[in-house]
Amino acid sequence: MxxxxxxxxxxxxxxxxxxxxxxxxxxxxxxxxxxxxxxxxxxxxxxxxxxxxxxxxxxxxxxxxxxxxxxxxxxxxxxxxxxxxxxxxxxxxxxxxxxxxxxxxxxxxxxxxxxxxLNNIRLPRIELPKFSGDVLEWQSFWEQFEALVGVTNIPDVSKYGYLQSSLVGEAKRVIQGLTLTAANYHTACSVLKERFGKPERIIFAHIQALLNINLNTSTSRYIASLWKLQDQLNTHVRILEALGVEGDRYGVVLTPYPGGQMTKFW
Missing domain, CATH: 1.20.58 (Methane Monooxygenase Hydroxylase; Chain G, domain 1)
Structure with a gap:
């Protein structure tokens, strides 16, 4: 041996x-x-x-x-x-x-x-998105990363390098034990998707965000606060609709049970 x-x-x-x-x-x-x-x-x-x-x-x-x-x-x-x-x-x-x-x-x-x-076309430089571990930001981050890096024909080890440079905080700690090798690129992607990309977790995070939205009536810019509230509501609603949560289900979603437990709908 x-x-x-x-x-x-x-x-x-x-x-x-x-x-x-x-x-x-x-x-x-x-x-x-x-x-x-x-x-x-x-x-x-x-x-x-x-x-x-x-x-x-x-x-x-x-x-x-x-x-x-x-x-x-x-x-x-x-x-x-x-x-x-x-x-x-x-x-x-x-x-x-x-x-x-x-x-x-x-x-x-x-x-x-x-x-x-195409090689003669000069495109403006696009910064890679950063992801810190906020589930609300996962969908946007991952779609941008896939479009800018994931679908390219560069080696997997280079893709992994770009992925590591895009992660901060909790998200970076999740894959901290994986060394920078080509084989570990797909492993890192799977680990991140398992931790932050589960649809039920993303849906729950957006539901919580909807429940926690408050209108600040004490400010002098009351109209601006209303517009901000509307933008926040529209953002979460659109993402939920993209995840298959339609408008006719919001009544069930946003109505907590007695004792503060929210209905689980997925």
Whole structure:
């Protein structure tokens, strides 16, 4: 078992070394595109993750504490060596993205995708939405993120990077334990949808928001307060209708049982 684990680690080290060399070769290419760089980074991350897994298995088979320390030190030195190219690639990718933002290039043109006509169109830069964990904001956030990032043909590891940068507060903590790898992108999406995207939870949040709306009659801008109240009501009503809660059900929804328990209608 120990010999098999070491052979697996040796193979993983070989693949990681080859991926690091390929990344270094690509960085030296003057015609390198952003899409090529993102793909090479994603491949390196996969190889490094496989090496980490193989290293963990080897460590479990070492009983001698001194030999274990020696093995870990050697593994750490090798990992640091091959990651130097990854750091350079990350810096280069950030420079390319910054340049694309300054020139107003769209995601398609910056990554080298799309036809020749579309590549000549310069679209205004769109900021990625932020999501902090407020269920009321989930639907809007997710639809924007999918349109700006999710449907593009960039590697999943890059999509995950964009997703992480869009999350703050509670939402970011939910996926904190998932490392930045291509495989974890879909896992992170599933975790977020399970936590914040359940229709029944979204409906309940909007119902609570409707019940908590108050009109401030003490202000001198009474008319403005009425308009604000109307806007809030319309926003929640439209979202509820989009979720299948029609107007003829509002009477049941907004009428609490004695004792303050609200009717559960889903």
């Amino acid at each position: 120990a010999d098999e684990a070491k052979r697996r680690r040796t193979a993983a080290k070989g693949w990681a070394t080859q991926s690091s060399k390929a990344l270094a070769t690509l960085l030296a290419e003057p015609t390198m595109t952003r899409l090529q760089l993102e793909d090479a980074i994603a491949d390196f991350d996969r190889r490094l993750a496989a090496l980490d897994d193989a290293q963990s298995i080897v460590e479990l088979d070492i009983d001698d504490p001194d030999k274990l320390d020696e093995d870990i030190d050697a593994a750490d030195a090798f990992r640091r060596q091959i990651r130097c190219t990854r750091v350079q690639a990350t810096q280069k990718l950030e420079d390319m993205m910054h340049k694309a933002e300054q020139t107003g290039e769209s995601t398609a043109s910056a990554s080298g995708s799309g036809d020749s006509v």
